[in-house]
Amino acid sequence: MGEQTADRFADDPAFAVHEGGKLSVTPTRSIDSIADLALTYTPGVARVSSAIAAEPDLARRFTWAPRVVAVVSDGTAVLGLGNIGPSASLPVMEGKACLFKDFGGLDAVPIVLGVTDVDTIVETVAAIAPSFGGINLEDISAPRCFEIEARLRERLDIPVMHDDQHGTAIVVLAALRNAARVVGREIGDLRVVVSGAGAAGVACTKILLEAGVGEIAVADSQGVLHAGRGDLTPTKQWLVEHTNASGYAGTMVGALEGADVYIGLSGGSVPEAAIAAMAPGCIVFSWPTRRPRWIR
Missing domain, CATH: 3.40.50.720 (NAD(P)-binding Rossmann-like Domain)
Incomplete structure (x- = not known):
């Protein structure tokens, strides 16, 4: 079955580009020794986390959050494809993350949501916001997108932009x-x-x-x-x-x-x-x- 599926897409170069997804996570430092491991994770990381707990603004210096954007979609208004759902929208969000990196030098994480309710989307994005320096809303259908963006802008202290707008x-x-x-x-x-x-x-x-x-x-x-x-x-x-x-x-x-x-x-x-x-x-x-x- 796997071979038949692969053969179906063998002649289309777009599928080759997307095979296995288009993103990976690469550490900024390698772990080459026990000392590296102890500093990257426990026990060294505890000193950094404790400092941030005491002074939250230090997170901007000692975490990736300020240089990472969340690309968030519910898959309800994708490109010219319409409401195709979260899984089918994921290749598009991965592609947008690639653009952020190649053209803007920013890392981005694609996040597709299995919900379409405005309140739930707002609460979900607000809950994950501490991990990011900005929120890029993508391919969320109107008129919900207007309310979602407005509420998140009012609630969060990081930039929020609905790219389709x-x-x-x-x-x-x-x-x-x-x-x-x-x-x-x-x-x-x-x-x-x-x-x-x-x-x-x-x-x-x-x-x-x-x-x-x-x-x-x-x-x-x-x-x-x-x-x-x-x-x-x-x-x-x-x-x-x-x-x-x-x-x-x-x-x-x-x-x-x-x-x-x-x-x-x-x-x-x-x-x-x-x-x-x-x-x-x-x-x-x-x-x-x-x-x-x-x-x-």
Whole structure:
């Protein structure tokens, strides 16, 4: 059975990269003698632990916590895959930990939770927080993600960030500024259509508004958010009050006609004709639904 399972994935290089997971724990010091063992563990470690107990701030000097980030997910909103559960989300969290190390020089530990209740997630993350210098919330579905992040930020004395919101928003704003420069446009003159009113869509819309984007329409699966909708959550109500100044009540495809920017932050696809109907020199940020040719 094991050989058959291995053969199923032999031709896909992605599975080879993930075989056995992508992370390991490597000590910063080797244990080469009895003296090393006695200092690394008992009895030497007791002196360090006693000092920290007397002066808690010493933990920042004598433990790994300040340089380690917890990457926490419940697997309810993974990439473009949706609610796939904690086990299936673990490769993604391992990958994020690899990015922290390679691009930021920080160690990170992926933690997937087998619960989705907001209170339980908050209590669980708060309980493990002393082991870490920061919390990176990842792929937690909206609107729960907003409350979880807000409550943890208020409760903990270490940084807490929901990457799907703020990481995505920062990258989108930076890319849009550069793209606008390339096409010779001012960011304040752009009309933007955002597909998706989840965590990423909300955060991107907020940061673009703060950056001075001229006009933004946000669409969910039912169409563009507008005041006439009767199915609005508090978050979507906020979007209605701060976007879509023209009161357009149609579909996302309709909103794209003449638009300068499309930002795709939800599942599904956009007809080619809708992109063709956008303004000349339009800017499109979209997640590819097909595997690029350079990935075999």
